[in-house]
Amino acid sequence: MPYWRIYCLFCHGYISDALLECIPSAKQAHPAFVLLFNAKPGAALACPYCKHLIGFNDAGQPRSPEPGWPVFRYGRAALEQKKQDDGETSATSLTDWALRHRFTQPGTHQPLTDYSYAEQAPPDEVVP
Numbered sequence: 001m002p003y004w005r006i007y008c009l010f011c012h013g014y015i016s017d018a019l020l021e022c023i024p025s026a027k028q029a030h031p032a033f034v035l036l037f038n039a040k041p042g043a044a045l046a047c048p049y050c051k052h053l054i055g056f057n058d059a060g061q062p063r064s065p066e067p068g069w070p071v072f073r074y075g076r077a078a079l080e081q082k083k084q085d086d087g088e089t090s091a092t093s094l095t096d097w098a099l100r101h102r103f104t105q106p107g108t109h110q111p112l113t114d115y116s117y118a119e120q121a122p123p124d125e126v127v128p
Contacts, residue, residue, distance in 0.1 A: 002037055006054075006062050012107030013049030019102060022078035024118045032070040041066075044127050046073045048098065049109040051116060053127055071125040076117040 002018050020028075020037055027033065036043035036056075044053040044065035055065030076094075083097040084090065094112045098104075103111035 002039065004039060004060075006039075008047045008049055008052065008054060008107060009062050009064065010052040011047060011050035011109045013047065013103065013109060013111065014105035014107075015048065015103065017102055018045070019048075019074065019079075019082070020072075022074045022082055023072050024075040024078065026123070027072055027118060030070055030072075033072065036072055042069055044069045044071050046071060046116065048074065048103050048111050048115065049106055051114070055127075065127045067127050069127045071121070071127060073116060073118040073121050073125075074112075076119055079112070079117075 002020065003016055004018050005016050007014055023033070032043040035041065036045060039056040039060035041056055041058060044055045047054055053065050053071060054062050055069060057063045079094055083092060083094060086097065086101045088097045095110050098111035
């Protein structure tokens with residue numbers, strides 16, 4: 001999976017490991033997923049820190065996404081599995097796990113706090 005090394009435009013949280021494998025497989029089958037994977041325009045990721053939507057320009061740099069772009073969100077079940085794969089117990093919160101292992105440089109928000117997971121979002125969600 002890609003390593004982007006970007007900062008969220010909104011909260012300045014650092015995202016190095018995009019964890020796109022934690023996007024539900026049904027959403028990974030969407031044609032725009034390859035755009036997100038390659039950090040190209042046409043898809044948006046919900047920031048794991050602040051929940052704002054992050055898109056990319058042609059050079060692979062973060063930008064505000066355009067209306068109509070498909071939105072991709074992490075699946076809670078996949079993140080819970082990744083947490084256990086990293087050696088954490090089920091009692092460890094996703095926020096604590098993320099701070100230790102995945103999203104270690106928060107900006108103005110802690111990771112996965114009040115995050116809207118894929119399971120909570122409409123399956124055909126797009127940028128408003």
